[in-house]
Amino acid sequence: MSPDQEPTTGGISMPVPEPSPWNVPNALTVLRILLVPVFVWLVLRHGGDDAGTRWWAWGVFAVAIITDRIDGDLARAKGLVTTFGKVADPIADKALTGAGFITLSMIGEIPWWITVVILARELGITLMRFWVIRHGVMPASRGGKVKTFLQALAIGLFVIPLSTLPVEWLWRGLAWVILIGALVVTIATAVDYVIKAMTLRSTSDRARMKRERKAARGR
Template structure:
């Protein structure tokens, strides 16, 4: 009987070993963070009424979103995965998406309740990552990557001064992003509990407790 080939392990799921934080993948991540205020300024210029500034904001947003894909691929392909990158990369994503959602709500493109739901999830997952960091690093899941892609496409369309069918497509993508955002948020909670329960730190603590009985 033929067995399916084993899945290739994701380097981001394992601790880094001797890789410098000063590498091109992390530089791209930091570039994404630096582009956040530039994007925000362009989006909010003239109260969001300038089509030219909105198009410029979209261009900056597209470049920043592209670096998210490139830095991860480079880190995996060239063995540049670092714990720093695994922590800062999702923070950079959340900063970009957070600025975009808040900006779109300020110019009345996206309802505030959608922005609040998504940001609560994003901030909650970030705090959760730091809460369990002593037990290990939680890399982005496939669901998390799908969430980021849906958010990026939806937000990109909302940033552009679109009307009609394209604006409707933006809403379909935003609703899909909202659903995936909530579902993956719950999944991260379960992953954090499992990581804490099965970590070497927890195992050592249990061993010490048994030895003192």
């Protein structure tokens, strides 16, 4: 029997029980959520002017991002994907990146308008997923993954006290290039998701049956 095949009893297919939520991938996800307030406190300490705590904040952010990669890969490899993980993982991701952009804007590293655009996109796409949930699930696209990677990379660079680095202008320029790239991909993927959502609402089985019922009543 293959790992994903459902066991049978007397020819009747039996559902495969979901793994226990008490596992390492979910523990890493919870750790990432718990690291968010620590990260925020470190970035905002002394108004963001303390280089030492900024480096500590970068370290906490780096650990959180690493757990994001590990927990998903581990859950899929070990068959430990759970409902809790599916819900908590994107919450942890958005809490971490959202806290990063907000705190960096609070200390003047990133303009507020960029933070507002990015957070509005995240909230809008989340609400849109719920809007089309009756028609089907919208999976994360490759562009969405690139967006998340660029956002995390930009946050990581701006958290670093760049004034302490040699050739500061070069590092700051790199940080801005990546941030603008993240902003462009964020907007582009938002447009792509809107198109996919509208297509899903018009082509799903639910939409087709609704059109058939409406046609039947019109006869």
